[in-house]
Amino acid sequence: MPMEEKPYLTPKQERVLNFIRKRVGERLPPTIREIGEELGFKSTGTVRDYLKALMQKGLVRRMNNKSRAIELTERASFKIPIIGTIMAGKPNLAYEEIQGYVDADDLFLGRLGFDDVFALRVKGDSMIDAGILDGDVAIIKKRPNADNNDIVAALLDNNEVTLKRLRNRAGKFHLEAANANYPPIFEEFKVIGKLITVIRKY
Amino acid sequence: MPMEEKPYLTPKQERVLNFIRKRVGERLPPTIREIGEELGFKSTGTVRDYLKALMQKGLVRRMNNKSRAIELTERASFKIPIIGTIMAGKPNLAYEEIQGYVDADDLFLGRLGFDDVFALRVKGDSMIDAGILDGDVAIIKKRPNADNNDIVAALLDNNEVTLKRLRNRAGKFHLEAANANYPPIFEEFKVIGKLITVIRKY
């Protein structure tokens, strides 16, 4: 039996909350009547009961007399469903088959601000053995240093930025490609940031 | 001198649009009267004139008779700077060195809605030669079919979902791993979606 970590919600309350999440994600929070319609409630009073319950459990906030003024307490970001094994030969990806959600913002940038993050488009195949291909976008967090084995964006003497693995050999750092065809780089360099995310579009 | 690429807006129209942007960003699009209050218009008619103008210029969409139903045409999303070669030995990533911006949402999901997208956490190394590693998150767009050489999420007979490359051999489709250690799959399967993005966090 799965445990509830968050405030306890009845299944119905959960459904109401999920509908609100969906609508908020799609840009416009629902009106009370829209919630009722969707979930099959014939009275606005019913929906208000649910909203009251969700408010008491601290999951939503509301403003009085304002239309659609339902706010989620949780982080506002859109979520992508994760599916796993699909049950019983029904390959239609219905709600029941969704195992959970990834928080897209989270997946993408984590809890970082934007200020110290930048992107680099990867050129070449020097990191191919680390699964980083030509054309990938590397998201880098600015940092003046990194640890052994981190993949870093480094500034070389010729003012080029390159993505390589940082290696510490007897106290001395050098850069290493993830491709046997490329020799390690022992020349002078400066770490400008650490790789935190790789994104590839097909 | 920078060129204007977007539709011409008067300064006032710009202010209205910016206020809408702000409110949308803060989660609740404004009502007509809220716009008027903020920008000092005493008549709802004035605001409607502005909204009409913004609609004609294709910047906002609206739904009739729905409160707060103002939608921005543009993508509401944050941007990440792309840097390339850094000039003149100044490794401080100042603005001057920024070559452009990636639209984060765009990078991530492109123009897709959320409904037809789901995520799959990659398990195993069967796609390693395609640069898809264990633990990567695969973003899949639901589709009942795909083209030769596309990487797809497929449902196998044992109700498992797998990520493989779709191959067409003489009119007959089968699945292929990107790892010589895994044999091709000729058994029955059903394409449930196509890989559009891979994300890896470090």
Add this chain to the structure above:
DNA sequence: TGACAAACCACACAAATGTGTGGTATATCT
């Protein structure tokens, strides 16, 4: 001069939307 667009206002009206009161039924807990 006339046409037109941008920028406004006032106000009436109709929908949409939130609020509130007062029920019913069922199950659980004490």
Add this chain to the structure above:
DNA sequence: AGATATACCACACATTTGTGTGGTTTGTCA
């Protein structure tokens, strides 16, 4: 048995909100 929580409905009413009509003023373009 009584209290409490969940889970509903009906309906009246007050606000909020969108719509529509009909103005005025200012500047630009032809």
